[in-house]
Amino acid sequence: MDIQGLYQLFQATFQPDPNLRMQAELKLKQLENTQGILIQSMQIVGAEESEIHVRQAASIYFKNAVRRYWYEPEQDNTDHLKIAEADKDTIKSNILQLLVSAPPLVRTQLITVLGTILSNDFPQKFPGYLNTVQTLLQSQDHKIVFVGLIALKEVLRVYKFKIEEREPLDEIISTFFPAIQQIGAGLISANNVEAAEMLKLIFKCYHYTIQVDLSERQRDTASLIPWGTLLLQMVEKPVPTEGLPTDPEELEKHPWWKAKRWAYQCLNRLYTRYGNPVSLPADSKFKPFAKTFVSNFAPNILTAYLKQVELWIAKQAWISPRVLCLIGNFFEECVKDKHIWSLMKPHSETLITHFIFPQLCFTAADEALWLDDPVEYVHAKIDMLEDFTSPSAAAVNFLTVMARYRQNAFMQTLTLANNVLQKYSEASTDSKNPREKDGALVMIGALSTLILRKKSLAGMMEPLFVNHVFPELKSQYPFLRARACEMINQFSDLDFNDKNNLAIAFAGLMECLRDQELPVKVTAALALRPMIRHEVVCEAMKPHLKFVMHELLAMTSQIDVDTLAEVMDEFVEVFAQDLAPFAVQLCEQLRDTFLRICEDMDKGIDGLDDLDDAALDEASNKTMAAMGVLKTMGTLILSLESTPEVMNQLEMALMPAIQFTLQNAIHDLFDGVFEIIDSFTFSGKTISPNMWSVFELIYKTFKESALDFIEEMLPSLDNYISYGKDVVISNENVQHMIYDIFETVMKSDRLGENDRVSGCKLAESLLLNCRGHVDKYVGPILALVFEHLAPPERIRMTEFRIQAVEVVMNALYYNPSITLRILEENGWTQRFLTVWFTSLDKLSRVHDKKLSIVALCSILSVPVEQQPPALQSGWSQILNGILSNFEGLPEAQAKRKEMEKMYDIGDDEDEEGENDVLHPEADLVEEEWVDDEEDVFDEGHEYIEYLAKQASKNRPADREDDEESLWDELEEELYFESPLDNLDPYILFRDVFTALQQQHPTSYSELTKATTKEQQDFIMHLFQTAEANAIKAAEAAAAAPKA
Template sequence: MSLTGISDQYLVTLATFLRQTLDPATRQQAERELFTAEAEQQDFPIAILQLITKDDIDPSVRFAASLVFKNYVKRNWLEQEDGQKIHTQIRLAIKECIIDILVTVPSHVQLQLGEAVTVIASNDFPMQWQSLIQQLVSKLDPEDYIRNNGVLQTAHSIFKRWRHEFRSDPLFAEINFVLEQFCSPFFRLLQNTDAKIVEYSQDKARLQVYAQTLLLLMKLFYDLNCQDIPPFFEDNIDPCMTMLHNYITYSNPLLESEVSDDEAGPLEKIKSSICEIVTLYTMKYEEFFTQLPQFVQTIWALLTTTGLESKYDLLVSKAMDFLSTVVKLERYHNLFNNETTLRQLCENIVLPNMYLRSVDEELFECDPIEYIRRDLEGSDSDTRRRAASDFVRSMMTHFMADITRIIGSYITQYLMRYSESPSNWKDKDAAIYLLTSIATPGTATKHGLTVVNDLVDVVEWFSTNILPDLQTPIDSGQPVLKVDAIKYLYTFRNQMTKDRLITVFPLLVKHLSSQNYVVHTYAAIAIERILFMRKDNVMVFNKTDIKPFTQDLLVSLFRLIEAGSTPETLAENDYLMKAVMRVIFTAREDMVPYVADIMDHLNKILGEISKNPSNPRFNHYVFESIGALVRFICSNNPAALQDFEGILLGPFQAILQQDVVEFVPYVFQIFSQLLEFHQETQLPDIYKSLLPALLLPNLWESSGNVPALVRMLHAYIYRDSSGIIANKQLEPILGIFQKLIASKANDKYGLELLCTIVQYVPTETLNQYIGAIISLLLRRLQSSKTEKFTLGFVNFVCFFIAINLHSGPDYVIQAFDSIQEKLFLEVLNAFIIPDLQKVQGYTDRKVCSVAMTRLLTQSNLILSEQYINIWPVVLAALIKLFEAPTEIENYDAVDELLNFDFEEDRQFQASFSKLTTTSKPRSDPTASISEPKIYLAQELQRLSQAHPDGKITEMIQSRLPQECTPHLFQYMALANQVHASE
């Protein structure tokens, strides 16, 4: 299929819809029409691409078409689990033409198509798109640099993921595939671009294009070298590094940013990328990088001559990253090993970049939330202060005493200047940053610093220099110093005793009333982190510690949150909402007196942010707060349970009716939590009326809803399986199970649902469906087997055997064998025995071990003639499971709230985020068995006694692998010890 053959009328219609998406008055209807066309017309993406190529169409329509195409690919290309959503012929047509289109369209359209290529390549390259690199290389042109930049940008978007991937054979196979075809054209273009920059050094228009090419080439240089140094680059390291060094020192006013610009110019960006490359080579390929000392001198000089303007921030931080890497290397110890050199580095590089600049003050006042994120979250990894602090810590690797003494002398000078006049407050600010840098040789975790510099007394320094700023009236003095004081306490909280923290805690609470945005936000941040502190898996602060402050904390925090005048500004400050959540987590049952007021505030907030859910973290903390209140107050309290349902029903119904897609999964999780708390024999009407809607297909179309809906069905089946059977709702639920296991993305949820069904649905009802269920599972294993699904299948079979206490293991064997003779034997040999040791998780391993023990010792069929030969093989697999590496602790039983820190959870998904507060402790269907090894030994002894002919003993002695026998004897000895103690 090509771009021809699409009717002109169809193209005109699509162009009309695209134009209407640009008008707010017609946008929604036009988007619906486009979605309909996408669903009904197989050649929809080909038509959109054809529109993009038409020069006679309005540029805004072409750009809208590129956005639609990119989003179409993102939605549909990767979702192949439920059947291919894009026909194979269409896929091939897109891959054949998209590179040709990409290099001919304007740059802003090029960028959107490049993202689409990246998505396609992430799924298809290299195995299903082996021509991609050749397609890209063939488009490189020694003269057309606009085209070249489109090709290079696309290549970078594909290769840059290598920077963060773990080393593996498939990854290196892909990289080598690229290197074979890409290195030589890359190097030729690099040399050609260098020549063009020299030739047209006075032609600004051309230089700008060539500079963009050089920047992209530097990014690709990093991509191609990030995992290992390719032989091509090793062979050409001298000319490459010579060129890179030339551009570190290169100067041309036509490529530098304007004096008044705040943004980095092309040349600053190129130099920043070169600093990244030489940092990579220093870290990973030092033995090949003989030019390193030359770069040290050059970059050192660069840092001492670069101005303090914000447009140089990225360059300065990358340059300091390079020096930070070098100074830690033992081989280059001599470059820095004298006090004069270290003092020069501190004076010329550290101090100028540690001082607060006017641009920082402006950010503090005009964009406080951005100031906080840069200062705190690590989004400031490219800021001068962070880079300077890292450089100080790096110098302390080998020169701790020297750097502590040198920096300490400057700290003393700065504090003296401040003591002479409060107008010198920037000196104290710099002193605090310097002190923090030399006091923290390690990096902080979410639980705070664990290692500090023994040469610095951070607690004494707090009492002398920090505490006075916290004790002055809230909005008096310099707010930056207030923030510094709070941040110091936040940073060194682990070094403070609990008594000291309890003493200063009221000061933090008072600072929530500050009129300054940064001050009161930092107070909330410090409060939340202090309440998150734990020692030996026990929270340092408990409900008794914060009881005197709970009400004031909540009143202040809600007042600050609700000061936002729009849904966006209300949800902007997720630090405040996180502090509310942490107060609830800490106060627990002590929330009872305030719960009505808290829920009033949360409902008000929920109503506002539902209008435009703009901040996923803020949203998550709102629902975690609701889940926490339900968890702590409704357990064993029917009256409170009804009150919560009454409070939440209205807002939750509104969310479901308005289909606020970001919030629907949260609503189902909390409804599940509420339902599971009910103890009555009859479900309340609210839940009876909700279940039919949950069984409708449309709710299950959204991938974000699936985990929450499965949890909801679990709650229904757990609470009222008999009602579900009576109302003929089991078959629709089984239909959902069938749909879920057909999807690679959702099959684990299908297996979770199946485990719930076999656990709570009576055997007499299950009998009529079990054959069809097993057939579905086996068909999926045969048609689309994955390691994840295979392991899930093994877990399910073991779970089924372990929980089937009344009918015994033979019920499960017969369920398989009713489909085909000796089918269970095939399942044992093909799946369970080979994969048993791969089972992870304390509870899952325990369930599998108990299941295999029951199979060995409580099944008559396993001892029959047709199965008896597998008996010692199963026993050996079980012993190997016991002896395989396993978790030390039963983490399934640990209170998740001890570890919950959403800020640190980089796996956050906008479509679905699990609420920790609504999670049930992992149930163990084998809880009555404390030690599976002893259980195996006891059951084997019982089985041997039941077979006095010695049949069992003979199999153990003669057919069990020799390496397993000592372990079995050990289990027997343990069982005998237990028996003797009883």
């Protein structure tokens, strides 16, 4: 197509007639794979005489094509346009000039194009790029310098998160950073928007380089002083008032506030990541820098921040919410270092009273959001501490850290909160300030863990609840009703001396669950969860369970909060028997909720590339909510798996949810769905026709998009084979699908050894459960295993090595004659026997031992003269191998029983542990504050130290026991079931040994000719054990009820 025709197509995409628009978009889609189309699009983008909306449409098309096709695909892909190298060179030669001339609407798209090119081609395939950038930055034209800064920022973005291969970055820092710092210094006194945009780019460039590392040059004071000065000048610079919007949301987006935010982010990063000695591991390379920084630079930053806060408190300056958050983050870090804390301590009371407290009070903005969008209010406030950009969350974190480690701050906080509550209590109705009371309760709630650890303070909390919290459960202000519920939740570990107070709390929460206001209902539901640790509350709740679950489901349908699903999940687990009468109805409601969320998720997938951060957060919330509902459904199934009739109804009810998830390949939900399939196929020890239809869907999904989920699929696939073996045996198509999954797992380059472990377990299940019915797959299975097992050194993962060996052992047990023939024909016999026999003592689990015994016994069933030469020459070693496994079997069984016993105890301990989390009074100790003359080393610092030590231990080194490490023992899989579980190896050995003696005396003679007296005695012991076991089995069978 000529360029004029292409221009007209872009023009048509803005036609008011939707049919014309659609035709143009379809035609453009068809042209994507046409050579030269990108160059023509670029020419239209760069043509200043073109209409602006046409240039914009062409730039979007250009951007999308570059993002899709610039990279080289890993495999041949006929749908992937291969952009000619000449076209790539043309684009790279012109992209920066295009940016210079482009209007803002078009420039945004071109910046994305540049970033895509650099991430794929820089530095090797874009060697002249930096020279061009340097030329742009040296221009006297601010517009050209602006593009130079954009170009520098995009190349730095390539290295933003790179820890290795930073040499080109170090060169860029040395070459460009003195220059852009000078540019910034020349702009800092300007008041125009263009200066703000350029300063923002300069600070972003600096921040990109310090994200994961701080170069030696940047650690040098020759660099740090001018950059630090520039950053502090930006912090202290009053924002020019001319042309500023009045709306706070618009004001935050203004270039000057964006520039300020990036200056704050740079200073925060320097201190929190590299400049605070107490936050660094002892052997950190940044320790010398940190000692200098905390002495000479951090005090200046603190002073500048405190000055801005002072202006904000006095209402002489506005501070954007993001910057307030960054200031709170910095103050939190300042609590830890004793030197910086000594500078902050005189301001602590002011900061608590006038900086933190106002941010925790219910604001007019909160009220507007509550009224306009209660769902969004819940998202914003319920998980507030997970919002890293929330100023109130930062204020809470700052307060909590300060109160935890510095005693005077803790007492100042309690004094302030108590004064506010007392003032509210004593004030007349007209003069009460409910918003301040809310802030005081937020403060106390934030310190709940600390308060409960102080027995003297914990004892004072009951009167506080009676006087200041319980009354607000019926407050005229909805936000105070919600806050009262939240307080009950935060202090759920508090034991009331007066049990009537517990009843008041429960009754109040139940009433709030009936509230008309969504945020109140949600906080009430979340507070009910920890209340069920009290037996009296459990009993009181039982009559209301149907109502409670209905409300939880209704809220989950209305709002995607995964914590609500966690409440449902726990209630289902705790009240399983009480929910049984309406379990099917509950399951149907859960299914409908799940499908509603999934359909909402599915609608957003097509436009995923264009989602902004808010939309991505919403999509994430929906995913988490769907996962929570799935988990609840799984818990319900597990709690009712002993009731087959109910399970059948649950299976029917949940079939649409299972089918929707698999058909739409919603990968984030596969984990939960496969657990549900596992439960259904395992609980009844039979596979229904519905579940066989699901099997076909699993296979289709696996082949199309789910190779990476073989580990999650394996339990279900094993159930299909184990409990549906009649179908597997009779249906060749099902056999083929199972084998094809195994073959794909063993061959795919996308999968690793951990996935191939699952493949081997699948093959084992097929061979063990379908003996005599899958002969044609024995050879192909062995061939795929030996691709990895020969040579055995190719396998580095212990479990894969063992599972691969055991597939061959399973094949021997399945049919020794076929297997030995295949091994011999392919020259694998000697190699395999060597690997197997040298590793017998490493196959330490009960299943390993029993499998070795049955495989070796299977070999014994083949007469010696029909054995391969390698076996004939070492025939007596077969008996040695059997005896060796029997010698280790009792120990393995004892270990397994001990583990089962430990697991049983572990269950009880886990339950107790969960109660301890809810009721940890026994473990509470008096919290010790850190002396003001000491540094604070919190858990985060301890974890960093631990990671540093681990990294030191794991540095590459020569290992003398490398071969030995390949055979590390594996732990018992307590939930693993197989046909061997019901097989008595003693009886099997006795029968095989006796048959060999009677039917193949020559083979028997060869086998036993070298046995020692000890071995003969041990064989007699095995026979005696077999006899005893046979008698027990007969008695058990006789005592069993007749069908």
